[in-house]
Amino acid sequence: MKINAAIPRRIGGLTVLFLLFTAILVFLGYAYTHYYSVPVFYLDREKFTLDHTENGKSLYTSSSGTKVLVQNAGDNRELSINGKTFSIIHEKALSGFPYEVRYPEGTTYRVTRHGDMFLALDEQGEFIPELTVEMNGNRILSPGEERYFPSALVTAAYPEFHNSQGSFGILVLSVALFLFGWCTFRFEKFQRILFWASLRWIWFEQPEPSDFYFFTSKIGGIVIMLGSIVVAFQSL
Missing domain, CATH: 2.40.160 (Porin)
Structure with a gap:
């Protein structure tokens, strides 16, 4: 039963990611056409x-x-x-x-x-x-x-x-930062990837991220998402 229950959740997560990326592409296309490419x-x-x-x-x-x-x-x-x-x-x-x-x-x-x-x-x-x-x-x-x-x-x-008004490149950067922050806040697997990529595990006898690391990762994700909004305004 647990295995069968995990499959719908996995499919649901992939659907959410697909819809999110689709919405982002539509947003970027609309922003470029109606604002950033307008002379x-x-x-x-x-x-x-x-x-x-x-x-x-x-x-x-x-x-x-x-x-x-x-x-x-x-x-x-x-x-x-x-x-x-x-x-x-x-x-x-x-x-x-x-x-x-x-x-x-x-x-x-x-x-x-x-x-x-x-x-x-x-x-x-x-x-x-x-x-x-x-x-x-x-x-x-x-x-x-x-x-x-x-x-x-x-x-x-x-x-x-x-x-052309604004900087579309800065807008794309802000969206990338928002996605990075959202993944850092939302997904434990992504937090683990960042842990291993940071090479922190080298300094530990048992290289496993702590609960405090996961907590600070969520806080960091929120800060990054808020920062991405500030960057987005700089693109206008």
Whole structure:
């Protein structure tokens, strides 16, 4: 009777593991498709994602409801933000600074890209430090400072400069840590494997894990699972 009773429990355990791994794969696939692989860009501390594209026009939206409409004109772009229009002229023959950014007020800047960094110059050829000042969570604009930096507008205008949000690799690491912690907490066989792998048995005359070892393994498993949640948030 005991042998027959053990078989259903074993099958039930395998079923739980199968369902768990299936749920994890579905979760990772959904997270990658709907979050980590989604291209985004930032304007004035707001994150924008593509809403739709139609007839050479792309509409991007943020969680606050702000909209950015980008219209293609060959290699050039025209951005409409809060009723204002910004023009970007892509001049391939222009030495060093291929993007000319024109603001609604008539101000013009030149922008170039070096690796993952942009460099912007004003009409006098002076470098523009694109730094922001905040007070009580609100951005403070300095005299003459643009709300939208020239390089940020160039990034918004061209999809090839958009970046995927978050780090999917860190998410996978957090899931692996959670599984490791769960197995450490749940399965005595796994705890024994860790005991032998740690080579602790070398120092004992009777190499068997103690009750205290099993207890600390469960506590360690809980700590690892909680830590994996913290790591998961770091992936966002």
